[in-house]
Amino acid sequence: MTRVPSRLPGDGALAPKALAATETWVFDLDNTLYPASTNLFDQVDARITEYIAELLNLGSTEARAIQKRYFREYGTSMRGLMTRHGVDPRPFLDFVHEIDMTVLDPAPALDAALARLPGRKLIFTNADTAHAEKVMQRLGVERHFEAVFDIHESDYVPKPQPGPYAKLVARFGIAPERAVMIEDLAVNLAPAAAMGMTTVWVRTDSEWADDGAADTHVHHVVDDLAGWLAALTAHAETA
Helix, strand or coil: CCCCCCCCCCCCCCCHHHHHHCCEEEECCCCCCCCHHHCHHHHHHHHHHHHHHHHHCCCHHHHHHHHHHHHHHHCCHHHHHHHHHCCCHHHHHHHHCCCCHHHCCCCHHHHHHHHHCCCEEEEECCCCHHHHHHHHHHHCCHHHCCEEECCCCCCCCCCCCHHHHHHHHHHHCCCHHHEEEEECCHHHHHHHHHHCCEEEEECCCCCCCCCCCCCCCCCEEECCHHHHHHHHHHHHHHC
């Protein structure tokens, strides 16, 4: 994985004026709200492989190759399965999200940082709301989020296609120039930056996470979301 140097100030905080001007915080869910090292999403990934193997009567190696090819070509493996095989997304999502949530520990540091963060907070995910709610409840942070904009609401068109971003902005009346988007997949930040949002890449070692990370649409790079938010809000309080 290419290691991209952080473009944050030394204290890991945005300028106080920029923080004060931020009205809306848009957070990705998986591998963003929680550390990728929990391997929670690896369970989803394995369930997708299993689904494809059963659907197409393939071995796991062939199924995984198709899974990753569809991800590359369509943005999500599900979108590829819908387009190529007529898969119904709802039972697919139910199947792949039957996972063990106990690998996630409560996140009191993230909860405290979100409580100090001014502005409204939204989840924007290629997963569904049911999965997002389970994750947020397990972390203990659901109280901070106004809404979840999920793959159903985007008509199954995934990030980084620009359409869902436009729908998100329209639905919630977001002023992009006063919004920040936080993601673990760098490529998913490109449409947000094009609209005028400030972008933050949560750097991980996950597969393909750093695609596009060196491009100018990535404004800030962080390794620890909770720690960065804590530094951000502490900086604002002492400025």
